[in-house]
Amino acid sequence: MSLKPAVNKTDHIQGKKNAKIVIVEYGDYQCPYCGAAYPILKEMMKKYGERIQFIFRNFPLSEMHKYARSAAIVAEAAALQGKFWEMHDAIYENQEYLSETFLLELAEKLELDPHQLNIDIKKSELASKVDSDFESGVLSGVNGTPSFFVNGRKFNAGADDLMQLMSEIVK
Amino acid sequence: MLQKNDVAPDFTLFATPNQKITLSEIKGKNVILAFYPADWSPVCSDQMALYNEMLKYFKKYDAEIFGISVDSKWCHMAFSQSRNLHFPLLADFEPKGETSNKYGVYNKEEGECNRALFVIDKEGIIQWSYLSPMAVNPGADGILEALEKL
Numbered sequence: 001m002s003l004k005p006a007v008n009k010t011d012h013i014q015g016k017k018n019a020k021i022v023i024v025e026y027g028d029y030q031c032p033y034c035g036a037a038y039p040i041l042k043e044m045m046k047k048y049g050e051r052i053q054f055i056f057r058n059f060p061l062s063e064m065h066k067y068a069r070s071a072a073i074v075a076e077a078a079a080l081q082g083k084f085w086e087m088h089d090a091i092y093e094n095q096e097y098l099s100e101t102f103l104l105e106l107a108e109k110l111e112l113d114p115h116q117l118n119i120d121i122k123k124s125e126l127a128s129k130v131d132s133d134f135e136s137g138v139l140s141g142v143n144g145t146p147s148f149f150v151n152g153r154k155f156n157a158g159a160d161d162l163m164q165l166m167s168e169i170v171k
Numbered sequence: 172m173l174q175k176n177d178v179a180p181d182f183t184l185f186a187t188p189n190q191k192i193t194l195s196e197i198k199g200k201n202v203i204l205a206f207y208p209a210d211w212s213p214v215c216s217d218q219m220a221l222y223n224e225m226l227k228y229f230k231k232y233d234a235e236i237f238g239i240s241v242d243s244k245w246c247h248m249a250f251s252q253s254r255n256l257h258f259p260l261l262a263d264f265e266p267k268g269e270t271s272n273k274y275g276v277y278n279k280e281e282g283e284c285n286r287a288l289f290v291i292d293k294e295g296i297i298q299w300s301y302l303s304p305m306a307v308n309p310g311a312d313g314i315l316e317a318l319e320k321l
Contacts, residue, residue, distance in 0.1 A: 143310035144217040
């Protein structure tokens with residue numbers, strides 16, 4: 001199963017530019033398994049972030065997780081103010097408190113412009129970005145969250161195994 | 172297991188405690204059948220949750236999806252409500268596994284159907300089928316590719 005489309009400029013990217021190892025996560029902000037994977041991925045980037053690249057794409061299961069889509073939209077809106085990863089991290093670090101009001105509180109803590117955020121979260125472009133991430137996930141064979149891809153190939157295991165793989169292959 | 176170009180066997184199964192669905196009565200629509208082992212088991216739940224999010228994509232291809240397992244209509248109702256599912260789950264309950272058997276996806280040892288997908292065109296011909304390992308959620312990429320080709 002391969003990643004479609006490949007990593008491109010619409011993606012949220014952290015880590016080393018032009019890295020030889022590129023990891024993509026499809027995640028849902030309200031998914032408990034993604035929440036459990038978060039600290040492992042954070043640790044992975046702390047250890048290997050200077051040599052690998054990490055990308056997050058939205059895969060909200062919004063029928064099952066009430067706030068998953070709102071969280072994805074708010075994170076995309078934060079990206080427009082240059083704070084995608086700050087919002088991404090803040091949501092996962094406070095996953096148990098997730099609600100629409102709480103998302104706005106996080107935005108305030110991150111000092112996002114509230115007026116602009118309020119305009120941006122209603123933009124159809126943001127909804128389309130979340131939808132297109134989701135659709136790309138389905139076409140790439142994502143069957144649940146979190147799902148990982150390593151260099152464009154589906155990695156059929158969890159964050160612990162991904163960490164293990166990195167410890168073996170990152171030189 | 173039935174394959175591409177086989178005629179999809181007709182069936183009438185409970186979709187709710189008082190409503191039955193007959194395949195041949197779904198006219199002018201493509202049909203996706205997702206046979207799965209059991210309500211409530213972790214992989215199936217993920218699989219059905221995924222399809223639940225995919226309904227608008229299936230609609231684009233003029234396709235309706237039905238989940239099928241040997242669970243009863245009441246079990247399906249509780250499962251469906253708990254997962255907020257917006258598509259029917261059919262009960263292959265009496266005679267147990269009869270429909271799964273017709274499609275060649277009944278697992279006698281387990282007393283459940285295998286995890287299998289069928290895409291049936293508007294003429295009632297199977298255009299794609301896929302048997303997934305029991306423990307693996309097959310996702311929806313294969314379904315979308317098959318619908319794309321119709």
